[in-house]
Amino acid sequence: xxxxxxxxxxxxxxxxxxxxxxxxxxxxxxxxxxxxxRQTPGxxxxxxxxxxxxxxxxxxxxxxxxxFTISRDNSKNxxxxxxxxxxxxxxAVFYCAREGNLAVAVAHFDYWGQGTLVTVSS
Amino acid sequence: QSxxxxxxxxSGAPGQRVTISCTGSSSNIGAGFDVHWYQQLPGTAPKxxxxxxxxxxxxxxxxxxxxxxxxxxxxxxxxxxAEDETDYYCQSYDSSLGGYxxxxxxxxxxx
Numbered sequence: 001x002x003x004x005x006x007x008x009x010x011x012x013x014x015x016x017x018x019x020x021x022x023x024x025x026x027x028x029x030x031x032x033x034x035x036x037x038r039q040t041p042g043x044x045x046x047x048x049x050x051x052x053x054x055x056x057x058x059x060x061x062x063x064x065x066x067x068f069t070i071s072r073d074n075s076k077n078x079x080x081x082x083x084x085x086x087x088x089x090x091x092a093v094f095y096c097a098r099e100g101n102l103a104v105a106v107a108h109f110d111y112w113g114q115g116t117l118v119t120v121s122s
Numbered sequence: 123q124s125x126x127x128x129x130x131x132x133s134g135a136p137g138q139r140v141t142i143s144c145t146g147s148s149s150n151i152g153a154g155f156d157v158h159w160y161q162q163l164p165g166t167a168p169k170x171x172x173x174x175x176x177x178x179x180x181x182x183x184x185x186x187x188x189x190x191x192x193x194x195x196x197x198x199x200x201x202x203x204a205e206d207e208t209d210y211y212c213q214s215y216d217s218s219l220g221g222y223x224x225x226x227x228x229x230x231x232x233x
Contacts, residue, residue: 035222044124045160045168045211047222061221095167104174106156106215107222112167 002026002111004096009116016086022079022096022113030074033099036081038092086120093117126212126225133231134202142228144195144212150223152193155215159188159197162209207232
């Protein structure tokens with residue numbers, strides 16, 4: 001069965017860095033685009049970043065562009081999110097999500113990990 | 123604020139029908155971009171419920187249905203059950219932002 005397991009969350013000071021990982025199993029990882037989505041109590045769900053199946057194309061939301069970097073290692077079936085210059089407002093549960101291959105034009109997320117909590121606080 | 127607006131809460135008695143609206147604009151739903159819906163049970167990750175406005179993934183009960191009209195979409199739950207009491211989110215794409223957007227979320231309460 002499809003499994004996505006995030007790790008790497010924790011407490012970090014403002015301005016600090018953190019790298020999240022998402023280990024995938026149960027499907028052909030190299031055939032799917034992947035995404036990071038975060039959730040805060042105040043702002044709900046927010047799309048963060050996406051990467052194409054081969055890693056050649058990357059997309060970011062305005063609020064993380066220039067600070068976060070998404071990447072993947074298809075040989076290790078692992079997705080990453082390098083987060084730099086972290087801010088208090090980046091505090092959230094970060095989910096990795098698989099982009100489904102159902103026949104629709106807008107990406108949808110058919111499998112999600114359990115999430116990893118990132119807390120930015122001094 | 124979320125780009126897609128949902129009512130904070132809706133409620134209904136067991137067996138009744140409830141609907142959740144998702145109101146967007148000309149740069150997302152109104153532009154013709156697909157709308158998807160997710161159900162999120164407490165303490166768990168969201169689960170895909172409806173994709174492409176009206177389609178159900180395998181395993182989703184036919185009590186859940188979606189529709190779209192203009193710049194808005196709706197999720198309907200018929201034959202409301204106690205297990206439906208949780209949070210629901212819509213999702214689409216916004217061309218002005220150049221990224222994917224979610225609704226503000228709706229809590230369904232079964233009376």
